[in-house]
Amino acid sequence: MxxxxxxxxxxxxxxxxxxxxxYAADSVTYALDEVGxxxxxxxxxxxxxxxxxETDPNLSAYGLTKESMLSSMxxxxxxxxxFPEDLKNIITVVAKEDMPQNFNxxxxxxxxxxxxxxxxxxxxxxxxxxxxxxxxxxxxKFMKFFTTQLxxxxxxRTVNFAVNAAQKFRR
Numbered sequence: 001m002x003x004x005x006x007x008x009x010x011x012x013x014x015x016x017x018x019x020x021x022x023y024a025a026d027s028v029t030y031a032l033d034e035v036g037x038x039x040x041x042x043x044x045x046x047x048x049x050x051x052x053x054e055t056d057p058n059l060s061a062y063g064l065t066k067e068s069m070l071s072s073m074x075x076x077x078x079x080x081x082x083f084p085e086d087l088k089n090i091i092t093v094v095a096k097e098d099m100p101q102n103f104n105x106x107x108x109x110x111x112x113x114x115x116x117x118x119x120x121x122x123x124x125x126x127x128x129x130x131x132x133x134x135x136x137x138x139x140x141k142f143m144k145f146f147t148t149q150l151x152x153x154x155x156x157r158t159v160n161f162a163v164n165a166a167q168k169f170r171r
Contacts, residue, residue, distance in 0.1 A: 047082040103141035
C-alpha cells in the first residue's frame with residue numbers, strides 16, 4: 001500500500017502558532033482530504049487549496065486564475081498555500097510519495113546530506129540558504145532552513161521540512 005507523506009511546513013504550523021495567537025479569535029478549518037489532514041488558520045488569511053473556486057476573489061486580487069493556481073499546486077505537490085495580507089507568514093502544506101516514514105529513520109549525517117541537497121536546489125531556484133539546522137525530539141526530526149530571495153525583494157523566510165507518515169495515499 002502506498003503511503004502519502006505529508007511534509008514541509010507542517011512543523012511550520014506549530015512553529016508560527018505563537019505568532020498567530022493574535023488572529024485566534026476567528027479561524028477557518030481547511031480539510032485536505034487527499035492527505036488526511038485538517039489545518040485551522042485565522043480567518044484573515046488568504047488561503048488557496050486544490051479545490052479553489054473559479055470565482056474566488058483572491059485569485060483575481062493576486063492576478064491568478066484557477067487553472068494557473070491548480071497547475072502550480074499540482075506540479076509542486078502543494079495542497080494548501082496560505083498567508084496574511086501583510087505576507088509576514090506563509091504556510092505551505094506539501095505532500096509527496098515515496099519519502100521515508102519519518103526522519104528518525106535517518107542518521108544526523110544522512111539528514112545533513114539531505115539538507116545539503118535541498119540547499120543546492122534552493123540555490124538553483126534563486127534562493128539563498130543562509131543556514132540549515134536539524135532538530136530532533138522524541139516523535140521525529142526535522143530540518144530548518146533560513147533563506148532569503150536573490151531577486152532584491154529581501155524576503156527572508158524560515159522553512160521547516162518534516163515528514164509525517166500517518167496518512168495513507170489516495171488518488
